[in-house]
Amino acid sequence: MALLTTQTISRTAITPTYGAVAASDTFVPGPNVFLHIKNAGGTQDIATFTVSAGDPTGLTIADVTVTVPITTGDKMIGPFNPQFFADPTTGLCTVAHSFITSVTCAVLNLQGP
16 A cells, blocks of 8 residues: 655646556545546456444445546546545545556646636
């Protein structure tokens, strides 16, 4: 498990850096945070984001799963409200991957005005 570094998108642009995913990674969730997953492998990747807290009204919220297609597939996922996605102990969001060969990702934070 690795803590992924968040990169900030600003008005002056960004060239994001993508790194290999592990079976399970963590990142700091936020209202403007997105995860961009790219799959260059031959098997789809099912990314599962753990919801650590339910809705304050008592509703149960299921973990979020996103399928990233094979070969040249990519998905932009988010935002990740810390109220639901931040682990109460670590403050981090956990994402698990079903397939990791040739799968990369970048955590991106959209900077406010």
